[in-house]
Amino acid sequence: MKIDGKRLKDDIETNAEFGALDVDGHGRTVLTGTEANRQAREYFVERLEDAGLEVRVDAVGNIVGRWTPESADPNANPVAAGSHLDSVPEGGIFDGPLGVYSALEAVRAMQDAGVEPSRPVEVVSFTEEEGQRFADGLLGSSVAVGERSLEDVLELRDGQTTLEEALETMGFRGEGRIDASEWDSWLELHIEQSERLERAELAVGVVTTITGITHCHVDVVGEANHAGATPMPERIDALVAASEFVQDVERGANEVGETTVGTVGKLNVRPNATNVVPGAVEMGVDIRDVSYDAMNELVSLARESLSRLEAERGVETRFLREFDVEPIEMSERCRQAAHDAGDDSDIELLDLHSGAAHDTMNIAKVTDTTMLFAQSRDGISHNPAEWTEWEDCASATQVLAGALSSLAN
């Protein structure tokens, strides 16, 4: 069985035209419910139908194409693979579409090679993975695993528009709910978005764990004052205190472990005028690790930093752990299927973890999963400079096809 790299490239390039940006590199903006999103969805449905797959669209706009060959028991739990077609604003052309079209290409390769699976195979595109318009992200998959109710999700709003209206406008407000717990297993191919494969000079990786994510909201309150008339010893400068916290988060992440990352990504100063001693600072902190204990350790260090700043600098602080997802292990069975597929095709695979969130974080709660990563240039993503060599796309898709084929066997 051999996948067709040209066919895959054509699909990804055609998909890249929807919402394409006139900028250097290869950029696109495809937000849920936009004309670009409608075009991308309609082209995907056409391609599924061209390959003879049976298409369903659920109430939240998730799209599934099912291949049920004669060899398969139509009542067996299907094996599924896919990703998403939406993008961040000014995103790249691989993040999402590579996973969707590689899954379709895997099915076409199985068809061409006369593979006779015993289970149906499903090719999936989830709605609003990037969370840029109606939700925080992983929207379609959260409904597919029953974490969020259809009713709640359809009422999510972007200004005056509900998600339901946006889906209806595109003609993609279907019926019912695609239920991921019915899948025997799930695979998602994605670009790596970091540089470990590049450094290892390998095209394809297998994900062992997806890190947990904690988002913390931190307030540091001091005393706004005249920058000229307030001597240094009389100040309670919220920004000087906050800048110690930023350092402490970095130091803590370096100390806790090799896979620990801690980021103060957002920081707003009030009143934010050059001639006023800062009175208050709010920050957004992102903490991730493959170990939940390590995440908790860094959260503790961050809290200790704030206590110290209260004592030493007289500021008041607030710490809110407002979002928290534990790390999740990928299934041994799925990882082995990927490694076997690599061996069959002479493609060496690197075991690595995912520091980014993906729909697979949700699916892993209800069935066996893993992810495949394709090398991405300089680790750049969410950017028109995002790039993965076509031959690496093909290698990763070859591994995906082999793994799907053996899981569906």
Added chain:
Amino acid sequence: MKIDGKRLKDDIETNAEFGALDVDGHGRTVLTGTEANRQAREYFVERLEDAGLEVRVDAVGNIVGRWTPESADPNANPVAAGSHLDSVPEGGIFDGPLGVYSALEAVRAMQDAGVEPSRPVEVVSFTEEEGQRFADGLLGSSVAVGERSLEDVLELRDGQTTLEEALETMGFRGEGRIDASEWDSWLELHIEQSERLERAELAVGVVTTITGITHCHVDVVGEANHAGATPMPERIDALVAASEFVQDVERGANEVGETTVGTVGKLNVRPNATNVVPGAVEMGVDIRDVSYDAMNELVSLARESLSRLEAERGVETRFLREFDVEPIEMSERCRQAAHDAGDDSDIELLDLHSGAAHDTMNIAKVTDTTMLFAQSRDGISHNPAEWTEWEDCASATQVLAGALSSLAN
């Protein structure tokens, strides 16, 4: 000679009604060219005329009332005093108006006591000291000393409106230019805006020096990246680097000298999202001291900090000293007149410097000046909580009247 504290209080309280805010404390918003500004100006002109002063308004809206008693040579260089009537948004009722109405009250007290000065005495209100609408501040006084040309200043814009149009709308676009270099001397009474008088338990201070001010614009450029997928050692985090700079500015200000202050008052992060490693930070830095050498020393320390961050953290930095005013000494003659007036009235005076900018910074370039400070509660200013006890207003005005009287003798 005794000033009338009740008359002064009435004027300041009436003036406080123009642009008054319905908030706790005593707040007002009086921006150049607004209805509140027109009312404040008209009331001031009425009060000048009630006291028999001859009123002139120049092309930039500076208002001067001249008292030329029979004892005075009308061609002698006048002695002048005053301040401003505009405020910051949601400012207090003393910052500016105390200096304007205390000058008027000083003249009225001299009139009541039959003082016979040999020079005319002028009571002045400068346009847009706070720089909240058309300029950066000290606007009217910069024209009065010839630093800015009338032509340029009248074309300053707030959106579609020029300063000239704003002045015409209020009926305060006068003719010519009030020339501060013709004044024999100039005094400005202002609230202290810090806590040195409060700590010394004294009502009135005499300013020895007004600090210089440097504003620097700093850019720190790193690499925006995925907060989950980018391991700590691979980051070039602009915010972590900038937070070291914030610490270095504080440390430097503490080291350079007791009167040195350094403030990073403004800090903006790009892209400023919790889950993205900060790619760039821009900062606004305020540096002041009574010694220009000390200011330059702190500027050097700030530049060294950036060089170190470039070497140690791989960021790129830019440093622009975009605004720079040297410290300016107050005149010995004017300070002595203030001290003599204090002695005459049994009011003990504290010598102190001004860390804040005032119109007197400009006037001091062309004639002899000093400032008087009145104690302000907790040093709070630019805020409806700004407060100065009425008896302290009266004491400071008594000193002002005595000093004006002796300078005009």
